[in-house]
Amino acid sequence: MRRYNLRLDGEAKWKIVDRVTMRTAELGGVALQRLPWAEACDMISILNSLSAIESASRDYEALTAAE
Numbered sequence: 867m868r869r870y871n872l873r874l875d876g877e878a879k880w881k882i883v884d885r886v887t888m889r890t891a892e893l894g895g896v897a898l899q900r901l902p903w904a905e906a907c908d909m910i911s912i913l914n915s916l917s918a919i920e921s922a923s924r925d926y927e928a929l930t931a932a933e
Contacts, residue, residue: 869885869917870882870891870910870917872906875900878902879899880902880903882898882909882910882913891913893913
């Protein structure tokens with residue numbers, strides 16, 4: 867499941883929503899909202915990739931700790 871999704875944020879602008887918190891996602895303290903479509907798509911791809919890496923890292927850490 868992807869952690870981040872797009873939501874329409876006004877006319878032709880988009881925001882990125884964190885499905886865990888159901889709030890607008892932030893990066894470096896900056897809310898990811900009022901973005902043009904292309905920028906929002908790029909950012910959501912990056913955020914979901916980082917989220918997948920973090921999840922895999924936690925899974926790997928748990929496996930190695932159990933050994």
